[in-house]
Amino acid sequence: MKRLNDFVVKFANVNGSGSASANLLFAKSLFRMGLGVVPKNIFPSNIQGLPTWYEVRVTQAARRARRGGVDVMVAMNPQTYAQDLAEIVEGGYLIYDSSLPRPFPRDDINVLGIPIARMCADAYLNPRERQLFKNVVYVGALTALLDMDFKVVRQAVRDRFKGKAKLVDPNIEALKMGRDYALKNFKCPLPVRVKPGKAPKDRIMITGNEATALGCVYAGATVAAWYPITPSTSVAEAFERHAKKMRLDGDGARRVAVVQAEDELAAIGMVIGAAWNGARAFTATSGPGISLMGEFLGLAYFAEVPFVLINVQRGGPSTGMPTRTQQSDITTCAYASHGDTKHVLLFPGDPKECFELTADAFDLAERLQTPVIVMSDLDLGMNEWVCGPLEWDDARVHDRGKVLDAEALETGPEFQRYGDVDGDAIPYRTLPGTHPSKGAFFTRGSSHDTYAAYTEDGQVNAENLDRLTRKFATAEKLVPKAVIRRSSQTGKLGVINFGSTQAAVREACDLLARDGYKLNAMRLRAFPFGREVAKFAAGHDRIFVVEQNRDGQMRALLITEAGIPAEKLVSVLNYDGMPLTPDWVRGKIAASIESDKSVAAAMQLSVRAM
Amino acid sequence: MKRLNDFVVKFANVNGSGSASANLLFAKSLFRMGLGVVPKNIFPSNIQGLPTWYEVRVTQAARRARRGGVDVMVAMNPQTYAQDLAEIVEGGYLIYDSSLPRPFPRDDINVLGIPIARMCADAYLNPRERQLFKNVVYVGALTALLDMDFKVVRQAVRDRFKGKAKLVDPNIEALKMGRDYALKNFKCPLPVRVKPGKAPKDRIMITGNEATALGCVYAGATVAAWYPITPSTSVAEAFERHAKKMRLDGDGARRVAVVQAEDELAAIGMVIGAAWNGARAFTATSGPGISLMGEFLGLAYFAEVPFVLINVQRGGPSTGMPTRTQQSDITTCAYASHGDTKHVLLFPGDPKECFELTADAFDLAERLQTPVIVMSDLDLGMNEWVCGPLEWDDARVHDRGKVLDAEALETGPEFQRYGDVDGDAIPYRTLPGTHPSKGAFFTRGSSHDTYAAYTEDGQVNAENLDRLTRKFATAEKLVPKAVIRRSSQTGKLGVINFGSTQAAVREACDLLARDGYKLNAMRLRAFPFGREVAKFAAGHDRIFVVEQNRDGQMRALLITEAGIPAEKLVSVLNYDGMPLTPDWVRGKIAASIESDKSVAAAMQLSVRAM
């Protein structure tokens, strides 16, 4: 088995043992060597002592999806040893800690034993160090086995421990210990190996949550209220970290307020209060938090308070799989709250888009005076992705929407909080404290007339509800368009996807094209759907809708909200909580095309990853 | 204008002034005379001093819908005088309090002034009595004007004040005072009048909430936890009232526990705790409460805890119109909670069905081990409806579902909480305390295997989710079937509706038939939809879906969940908060049929009541 710059390494560890940092070092070094890397952290919902995996696909720069299959397994966890062994592809490599004897029931793989624990026991006295450096030792061995540029690795260590200089040398020593062992005991490099790649120099490696947080900073969010929940916690934490650094006034005081609320109801309440009062405000949450925010989302929709909600989706229903990925909050978010409500959703496809769409979300929210929900997920949010650099156009003017200041109130026509003055169904608002005698109004979730006054006149209320429907039609024109990638102008087959599945679907389309199936692809980026969505559907006979949920939630939305005939839309569903692989997507679509082409059968296609 | 047993009387009052009791007396007396009566209470969201109306349609026994238009207006509220006057049909009657002079800008109506305030001021000293008896006086006048059977009215007063004998005579005196005035001053009876009808003797007059509460009593519910909210409050209050009376043990202790919780989250939590522990339990709520219950509904779906949730819908979104009716929580309830969740919904069409479907809901919940939501609404729940007597089959055995007792655990196969033993995807459960060493398990909202053990294996979790999908398919077979009423075997036009709109839609169909449009009607009674639903749709070209919400929520559900092509389903939407009138429904459907028949145009039909 020869594999140059194209393989998967997987680390099987126990969580809380310090492996995360070493594994990231490995991925980062390869990234710096100009390669494509796709790291996936597969971690348990606990703090210490349970199995955890870190998978790194090494590939050409343009690929960003998980591949599946393992070429090199670094099996450090005795608990999962058997299972880890079984995952290695034929001809692949097992690296294990040979300090204790292990059985090897497979003879179709190559086994490389390194007495890691023994080496560390010899080298270190402190038990914590003995544990921690084990991880560094296997990375060191890999640098030799895979022919990594050791200078790059060393520099990565230095950067990692910037400010903690004392840690640099011991880490490099440990790396060398592993490297030397490998050089001495194995034929290095292996046929599975790397050579420096030519990826664009400006690429970055970043998690979606970090990028989302930066989007909030650049959008000028000043109030964030949140409640800890995996996998959204790091959005708020990163925002606080960045904002505290970049938002100091002359006196060292902060131009930002971040509050860890007592729960999600309070978090969204604070955000609504702040947004009503003219600050750009957001909260970030996941699964259960979304359910708890329903009542307030309805209030904000109806009272037209603009704010941003980041939903980093995880495996549902209920507490579900908190450390696994899904896209299963679509229905809930689109229609959150009782009564007739609809919300604007954005679906970023990678961290760069997390940054961009999050920043856009604030403009949209204030322009439309409504909550905007950014639909990220665990895979996108918590894994490191390689993408182009984040960019900000300094000439960009933040769109603060229709807010009347004192002068406008003084000189303008009579203020009607909920009047449709401009024909776009978006009303004007005023902020508390603006004018001594003009522009005050009462914000409420109860039925109201155009002056925001309470009314029980069903007609008046219905007219207001109709305006909200028209406002949603305005939203349709303002939200980011779906991205369409045509493989063929005449093709009748299409695929629709959104969010983090982008990487896998794109690669799957390439694979399918190789097999002779040319599919045009449309990646949704927002709800409500722009006109391009129905148009795309109209131009195709059969469209696969790839989603990571059980019930085909986006497909349902496409049918009812974009008016696409159900029989055109074939669900390709995965809900085992793992990031999709191109191969799985290709397989499902190919099988469907090849099998009975009757529409009825196709509609039932509801499958999940192997 | 001559109208025998077919007219509308409307009372315009101020709330908190004691009119409700007098107005009900009026309706009840007519009901007892063997007539059809359709009373609608149109009340504000406050306690005292705002306009309130009570409308009574007098009609043949089979009609149960609001008619619209007013033949006789009893205008007691100066605040709304102008508006009330305008509502009277040409040739109709205005009864007003002539103690103070009033303008009469209309000359096409008949005006009957009664100096009610003056009469009461003369007759009573106590200001509260002066106020209260005004209402009785106008009812007294009506008995003469409409030719009501005074014996019946008198008896109704006696029944009303059973146990408070002191109140009987003064009320009858006040009635007589009004009656005598009318007899003396007007030509009685008016051309608008009644004569005794021949309605079946066994009919009852009851609100949906009262019937729902009785359904809970008869289903054997022992635990109710709730939080006050209009219009569902009276479900819990009636349940407590009935259960406290009918559920005493030998020592006068109660076989029921009703707790007013601190909020809706606690209410549903208590119900889930009780249901998990083997009691039949329910909660009742409306609008905002539904939104707050989302997280717990997801838990109960996923952990498979059976209970009943009564949702008495009101005008949304947000706080909306708390005292107006809507059917706008359908989407939210069908998919409540994040992640892939689906809930069983039942839609009673009148109070008798509130009783029956509520009792069924408990059986279904325990059979299916899932929450069942009874979708009532304000019109159904809080207004008095005339319907057939409530019936209970004493031979009926409550279906307690698959619960293993100690013996079954002792002798049966190994217990798997979430195994699909019977092929219906419904697992077996055990109750705490059953067996010293068998059957204990851990209920959780996190991903679990068939033994209820926590798992992070995405495959295992996906299999469990698939079983839940299959269980929903089982539900499809068990829920009450849609009721189909055929006017024509060959007709291509259909109408679908559900819940409280039944009365109006049925009458509208009769009107349409008279106009030559024969529509087959299907009344949905449950979600998931049984096979009859898709079948009905298949047999028709164009189907009007009548709903009281803005977004055509049921239509969307029919498209995505019953697979009915969108272009067949034409929305007929009302969301002004008032109960539908047959005439409005007829008008909308007729207009649609007559207008451009292109599907595209029809699909946009989204209208609301005048």
Added chain:
Amino acid sequence: MTFMKKPNVRHPGLRKNELGLTRRDYEGLLSTLCAGCGHDSISAAIIEACFEMDLPAHRLAKLSGIGCSSKTPTYFLNQSHGFNSVHGRMPSIATGANLANRDLIYLGVSGDGDTASIGLGQFCHAMRRRVNMIYIVENNGTYGLTKGQFSATSDRVSKSKKGEANLFEAIDLCTLAIHLGAGFVARGFSGDKEGLVPLIKAAFHYKGFAFLDIVSPCVTFNDHAASTKSYDYVRAHNEAMDRLDLVPEREEIIAQAEEGKTVTVRMHDGSLMRLHKLDDTYDPRDSESALTTLRKRYSKGQVVTGLLYIDDEDADLHTLLNTTAQPLNAVPMSDLCPGNAQLAKINKSLR
């Protein structure tokens, strides 16, 4: 209050305050509450206090939850923005609003159902965070708007209008407030306007969380003989602990306080509050003493009113968070958005 339209004529003789405004200018829409409802008296006291304090009403935001009490912000200060939010969640709305603009005055109005039941958690946490606001509970021991159910502040001995017994002990909101960190805790009675207006004014002068528990009878559902929140009961059992005098910053204190009987507190805005104690066994600056007094008097069936506790720590939530002095909603985007150069640095750190 409901039937009559307010006449539009202004009495030319109506007294004007320093802003040139009359009492009328501080009013709101016509109340739709029941005639005699205690809540209307509280609205009147708020109007009075704001008028007397020369408050520019547009610099105040009125916030509430849901309930008869929560409707009242419509009935005062027409020139203030109002936010009638959802049931029990006003504290979070207030917290967020305050974060966005530290320069306005935040007046939260809630009911006992809104605060002590569904809102208990948010109420406690807003106090703990020292949100700079005035929080009034219009406490009638019942759920007025949903027609008379017991609330969590109903005393155990109280009975409903229909004579049903209340099964549970009342939650004493003042005690809770002192525990959870409210810096200013007072109880008033809507039937005692004279006592109420100075309490409200003092709350306005306080920086931090100022809590006012105002007993406010519900004439429709909880004003009967067996109720402990009726006008009659509270009048009979009211024990005023003190009387307040507020001396604005600009005025000098002339009279010397009577030793032991008068406590003078300098408010954060520089004004002085003089508190004439009617009971010398307790000290409102000592939480221990306030708590003990509350418990002892309550066990005797007394309804203690007055300023019960005041803490002169100056730190509100903004102090704790070290936010900039400028209201966050007024910081220009140029000071908020770090720009592309900064982003380039961040990109670099991610390579």
Added chain:
Amino acid sequence: MTFMKKPNVRHPGLRKNELGLTRRDYEGLLSTLCAGCGHDSISAAIIEACFEMDLPAHRLAKLSGIGCSSKTPTYFLNQSHGFNSVHGRMPSIATGANLANRDLIYLGVSGDGDTASIGLGQFCHAMRRRVNMIYIVENNGTYGLTKGQFSATSDRVSKSKKGEANLFEAIDLCTLAIHLGAGFVARGFSGDKEGLVPLIKAAFHYKGFAFLDIVSPCVTFNDHAASTKSYDYVRAHNEAMDRLDLVPEREEIIAQAEEGKTVTVRMHDGSLMRLHKLDDTYDPRDSESALTTLRKRYSKGQVVTGLLYIDDEDADLHTLLNTTAQPLNAVPMSDLCPGNAQLAKINKSLR
């Protein structure tokens, strides 16, 4: 605890209790918490207490919310039904479960995040309702499962592992519990098993709401030098107020109590609890004294442990609701469904 599989061999010499069960029979699954986590010691203490009390484990239901602490019911009493509910809502689940079957024992386990933040309202109201249950908070002053954020019980002086300051005052759950009507309030320390086991046992004997605030260090996120919830800090500042002795119903009290130092309380199940006070300035039967002691000691930086308050009122929620003695989930349908004849009467009343 995580790595080793428990050996399946049973030591034949393992002591058996009256049910013929060994300690092992009261265990649960292997813990997946961090090695050294305080919560594991609490599980061990629960196992010990149940074993010693000869508890039939299937007559107990274990209930929890979400968090590391809320996971622990998996790690004890394998023969009990468990309900790991949603975050902060265990109190309502427990209330409902108790309503359905008053004959089981309800043991709720929660964390400080679960109880003092998101669950604060439900916690308070469950106490106010006097739900007959044992409610344990495994209090580590942090959010363990979400990786170390401050919780609402973090002391203001405590610092995070990274050295960040905590901005807010801690909520003292014992104080709150006494106020809200918990009849049995104690504080334990997971590092002091000897003190803990008797407290847990006493809580089991108590009828009504028994609250145990158990300080339980989080070794991963909150066991550092600047933390006031670390093993070292609590060991150094622990002030035991008393030591408990439980004398089962059947045994006679022989020794006479030392005057003023020993308090004997008869529990509702007939057993006697003897409390040897180590501090004679307070009386655990007097809430006032318990509250004062808590506040005074806390202000000195002390962590008071022991039984802090006990109220011998016998009324639990069922008493208040006057529910039948038979568990509601066991009342036969024939006693619940009134039948058609009754319905005919109801119909008649509706004509």
